[in-house]
Amino acid sequence: MMERVFRAIRADIRLHMLSVFSVAVAFVCLSATLLVAVNIDAVRAKWSETGRASVYLDPEVEPQTVHTVRQALLAAEGVTEVRFVSSEQAREEIMGNTKDEALASLPSEAFPASLEVTLKDGAAAERIERLASQLKSLPSVEAVETYEAWGERLDKLLRGGTQAALVLLAVVLAAVVSVVGSTMRMALARRRTEVEVLRMVGATDSYVRGPFVIEGAAQGGLGAFLAVTLIGVLFLIVRDSFSGPLGTLLGTSPQFLPVTFCIALVAFGASVGALSAFASLRRLIENPAT
Amino acid sequence: MQQISADHLQGRLDGPGEEQQAPDELDELPTKAFRPALRGDQRFDRSAAHRDILVFEDVHKAYRADVPVLKGLTTSVARGEFLFVTGPSGAGKSTLLRMIYAAENADSGRILFLGRDVCRLTGSSIPYLRRNIGVVFQDFKLVQNWTVSQNVAVSLEVLGVPDKIVRRRVGEALERVGLGGRGQDRAAALSGGEQQRAAIARAIVPEPALILADEPTGNLDPQLAVDILGLFEDIHETGVTVLFATHDRSLLDIRPRRVVVLDEGRTTDVRAGLSSDAALAQMRAAS
Numbered sequence: 001m002m003e004r005v006f007r008a009i010r011a012d013i014r015l016h017m018l019s020v021f022s023v024a025v026a027f028v029c030l031s032a033t034l035l036v037a038v039n040i041d042a043v044r045a046k047w048s049e050t051g052r053a054s055v056y057l058d059p060e061v062e063p064q065t066v067h068t069v070r071q072a073l074l075a076a077e078g079v080t081e082v083r084f085v086s087s088e089q090a091r092e093e094i095m096g097n098t099k100d101e102a103l104a105s106l107p108s109e110a111f112p113a114s115l116e117v118t119l120k121d122g123a124a125a126e127r128i129e130r131l132a133s134q135l136k137s138l139p140s141v142e143a144v145e146t147y148e149a150w151g152e153r154l155d156k157l158l159r160g161g162t163q164a165a166l167v168l169l170a171v172v173l174a175a176v177v178s179v180v181g182s183t184m185r186m187a188l189a190r191r192r193t194e195v196e197v198l199r200m201v202g203a204t205d206s207y208v209r210g211p212f213v214i215e216g217a218a219q220g221g222l223g224a225f226l227a228v229t230l231i232g233v234l235f236l237i238v239r240d241s242f243s244g245p246l247g248t249l250l251g252t253s254p255q256f257l258p259v260t261f262c263i264a265l266v267a268f269g270a271s272v273g274a275l276s277a278f279a280s281l282r283r284l285i286e287n288p289a290t
Numbered sequence: 291m292q293q294i295s296a297d298h299l300q301g302r303l304d305g306p307g308e309e310q311q312a313p314d315e316l317d318e319l320p321t322k323a324f325r326p327a328l329r330g331d332q333r334f335d336r337s338a339a340h341r342d343i344l345v346f347e348d349v350h351k352a353y354r355a356d357v358p359v360l361k362g363l364t365t366s367v368a369r370g371e372f373l374f375v376t377g378p379s380g381a382g383k384s385t386l387l388r389m390i391y392a393a394e395n396a397d398s399g400r401i402l403f404l405g406r407d408v409c410r411l412t413g414s415s416i417p418y419l420r421r422n423i424g425v426v427f428q429d430f431k432l433v434q435n436w437t438v439s440q441n442v443a444v445s446l447e448v449l450g451v452p453d454k455i456v457r458r459r460v461g462e463a464l465e466r467v468g469l470g471g472r473g474q475d476r477a478a479a480l481s482g483g484e485q486q487r488a489a490i491a492r493a494i495v496p497e498p499a500l501i502l503a504d505e506p507t508g509n510l511d512p513q514l515a516v517d518i519l520g521l522f523e524d525i526h527e528t529g530v531t532v533l534f535a536t537h538d539r540s541l542l543d544i545r546p547r548r549v550v551v552l553d554e555g556r557t558t559d560v561r562a563g564l565s566s567d568a569a570l571a572q573m574r575a576a577s
Binding site: 007011193194196197198199200201202203204205207 | 413449
């Protein structure tokens with residue numbers, strides 16, 4: 001059977017390539033959306049797992065006051081670590097290895113000194129908010145950022161991304177069914193004599209249909225594999241741009257789709273391709289006499 | 291070609307379980323049930339080997355109610371017989387052949403092939419019927435981008451015959467039809483006569499019980515037509531039953547064989563061939 005598959009693909013190589021390319025385009029959209037969603041989820045997970053708060057201090061604050069506030073924070077319930085970041089350190093962390101002149105020319109007020117507070121994993125939002133309001137009442141504290149609003153925004157973004165991925169999944173499904181189905185119908189039309197001959201010499205339905213279904217699966221699977229590979233290459237190219245200051249700011253490095261996701265995408269492509277090919281040969285199956 | 295045993299043929303009709311059995315292996319298998327011919331507690335009916343290979347019982351067929359193609363065809367074909375089927379275009383020659391290999395159903399009546407009514411076969415049984423019948427068409431029906439060998443081998447590949455045996459038997463079949471050494475040529479590179487020979491090789495390579503030839507000389511010049519007829523006669527000499535449908539009267543005249551004439555639904559069975567005076571008288575009486 002595989003020999004018939006290879007023979008058919010060789011004979012209609014352009015048609016099959018076109019189909020694989022079309023399927024790949026559809027899968028690129030889905031893979032890209034999934035990639036964005038996976039990274040948003042990683043950031044959200046990072047921020048929600050570790051309760052964090054940044055306590056921005058008055059620029060004129062005395063070191064003694066900083067020490068007192070730090071000790072008070074360490075004594076508070078749920079606080080595991082308090083780290084003082086001076087204005088210079090903040091600039092260095094943001095700048096990293098970049099030599100961005102615009103960033104370097106910013107005044108020191110743009111990088112206020114802060115106390116970075118780490119809370120116990122899964123610290124309740126109300127407790128963090130209560131602590132923030134207590135800190136705000138201190139005279140040497142200018143502002144407190146608990147990142148809760150950012151977490152909510154990321155949640156919304158993730159929900160949007162998930163919805164977009166679901167819509168794209170439907171689009172990809174329709175695209176694969178349409179492309180593979182059309183390709184198979186065209187292949188069937190071109191190979192009508194072959195099918196007639198097979199039926200005439202006593203081939204069973206599965207023997208006639210088998211190569212078409214395998215070709216459909218190959219087109220779907222190969223299209224998905226190509227898309228994942230392409231997204232992977234693009235990810236490698238742009239990864240460095242995101243893993244510098246942005247990575248530091250977000251607290252996590254860019255991640256590629258998990259291997260299970262990639263395998264699932266290829267399996268999904270192959271399955272939909274096979275089913276589309278099977279369905280497109282329905283008429284052939286319904287009329288076995290000819 | 292070796293003489294086909296009845297048990298061998300019945301075994302091949304037996305269904306999906308045999309799909310992977312090579313014909314050579316089938317020869318050694320105990321014969322399996324040939325279900326419609328079962329009698330009592332026998333697993334198969336041995337007397338089937340001595341009965342007519344093909345029996346038509348009051349077969350009616352019409353595409354339109356007012357234009358019957360076959361009106362009560364009742365005849366039989368013995369094992370190893372060579373039978374011409376003739377009549378004008380549209381008389382129902384192809385329909386008759388298509389009904390034998392279950393590409394068409396009769397409106398009423400029975401067509402018994404090896405004792406089994408082909409009109410009552412389920413869709414899944416039809417492939418196993420066709421493995422016992424070689425069909426040759428006017429338009430050859432070769433896959434043009436396949437080689438000649440690939441076109442011939444397909445008849446054995448569907449049976450699951452091992453590659454080595456396929457290669458040997460395809461080579462033998464091509465030798466028999468005069469295409470030895472042409473196996474690697476593309477079908478498209480062959481002339482019309484050669485393509486028909488390749489189609490005949492495809493029909494005979496699985497050693498079927500019956501060969502149906504549907505206007506096999508229709509696309510060939512008169513000399514090639516006679517050559518092809520001669521080839522069918524050679525095949526027939528090995529014991530294969532041949533039904534040869536043609537509207538070419540000249541072929542019928544040069545071979546005094548039994549002829550079934552179809553015309554406007556009527557059927558005339560002329561056992562002595564159309565070249566005799568008695569036959570003409572029979573034809574006149576029938577009309």
